[in-house]
Amino acid sequence: MPPTGALGIDYTFVCFGVQDVPGAVQSIRALGVRGMNVSMPHKQAVIPHLDHLDETARAIGAVNTINNIDGVLTGYNTDCIGAVRAFREVTEVAGKRIALLGAGGAARAMAYGLREAGASVTVFNRTAARGEELAASLGLRFGGGRTSARQTSTCSPTRPPPAFAHPMSTRSPDSSRHT
Incomplete structure (x- = not known):
C-alpha cells in the first residue's frame, strides 16, 4: 500500500479504552x-x-x-513542549515570572517546560501539600494554597482579591462599582 496523508505515511489513529x-x-x-x-x-x-x-x-x-x-x-x-510553544506565541518566557495555578499532571509538565525555558515559576494550588510537593520536586517557589477544600475564599464578586489591586493605589480596579 502506498504512503498516504499529508506526511506521506501510512498510519491510522485508533483510540483504545484501557483498564489493564x-x-x-x-x-x-x-x-x-x-x-x-x-x-x-x-x-x-x-x-x-x-x-x-x-x-x-x-x-x-x-x-x-x-x-x-x-x-x-x-x-x-511532549506536553511541556506544547505548553512552552503556546506561551511563546504570546511572549518569550525566558526571564519572565510566571504564576502557575494548579499542581496536577498538566501543571507539572508546564512547570518543567517553563523552568527549562528560563522562566521563574511560582506554583499556587488549592491543596497546599500538593503544590508544595510540585514546587519542591522541580526546585520552584510555592506561592500558597488552601489547606482544606472546605475553607472559604475571602473574595467576593464585588471585591477582587488584593492581587488585583493597582500597585500604586489602595483602591481595587473596580472600586467605582462599590457603594
Whole structure:
C-alpha cells in the first residue's frame, strides 16, 4: 500500500479504552503498534512497563507518548513542549515570572517546560501539600494554597482579591462599582 496523508505515511489513529495498563503496554509490543499516545489517568502508570524514558519524561514523571522501535518501548512527554510553544506565541518566557495555578499532571509538565525555558515559576494550588510537593520536586517557589477544600475564599464578586489591586493605589480596579 502506498504512503498516504499529508506526511506521506501510512498510519491510522485508533483510540483504545484501557483498564489493564501492563496488558496494554505489552500489546504495543505484541501487535507491533508503532506508537501510542497516553492520556490520564495512565501517564504515570505506564512508566514501569517501558524500556526507556527520555530525560523530559523522567523529570516530569509522566509519559504521553510511547515510541516502539523493534519492540523497544521509549516513553516521552511532549506536553511541556506544547505548553512552552503556546506561551511563546504570546511572549518569550525566558526571564519572565510566571504564576502557575494548579499542581496536577498538566501543571507539572508546564512547570518543567517553563523552568527549562528560563522562566521563574511560582506554583499556587488549592491543596497546599500538593503544590508544595510540585514546587519542591522541580526546585520552584510555592506561592500558597488552601489547606482544606472546605475553607472559604475571602473574595467576593464585588471585591477582587488584593492581587488585583493597582500597585500604586489602595483602591481595587473596580472600586467605582462599590457603594
